[in-house]
Amino acid sequence: MNFLISDAWAQAGGGGGAGLIGLLPMVAIFVIFYFLLIRPQQKKAKEHRSMVADLSKGDEIVTNGGVLGKITDTDDNFVAVEIASGVTIQVQRLAIAQMMPKGTIKSAK
Numbered sequence: 001m002n003f004l005i006s007d008a009w010a011q012a013g014g015g016g017g018a019g020l021i022g023l024l025p026m027v028a029i030f031v032i033f034y035f036l037l038i039r040p041q042q043k044k045a046k047e048h049r050s051m052v053a054d055l056s057k058g059d060e061i062v063t064n065g066g067v068l069g070k071i072t073d074t075d076d077n078f079v080a081v082e083i084a085s086g087v088t089i090q091v092q093r094l095a096i097a098q099m100m101p102k103g104t105i106k107s108a109k
Helices: 019-055 104-108
Strands: 062-063 068-076 078-084 088-091 096-100
Touching: 019 096, 062 078, 068 104
Parallel strands: none
Antiparallel strands: 062 068, 062 096, 068 078, 078 088
């Protein structure tokens, strides 16, 4: 039955630093991912949070769905957006994609 199990032979010593060298490419890949993917995404999320917190009445915004409008009222979680004269919708603050420059609505018509 010994013919099914091969003998284990010890390798020559001196391979103590090989573990760190083998780990180095994985650390390098993580550092590259951090600076190219993770850090820019965190910065963009932080800018969006501050933009949403600074929303006020009269700001012209675009929602994630592409609706352009002017904020008429603000609440903790929702804002009222006038999308046409006399037409107002309630939108979650986090659903606002970006603020537009003043006068964008007049030039879009």
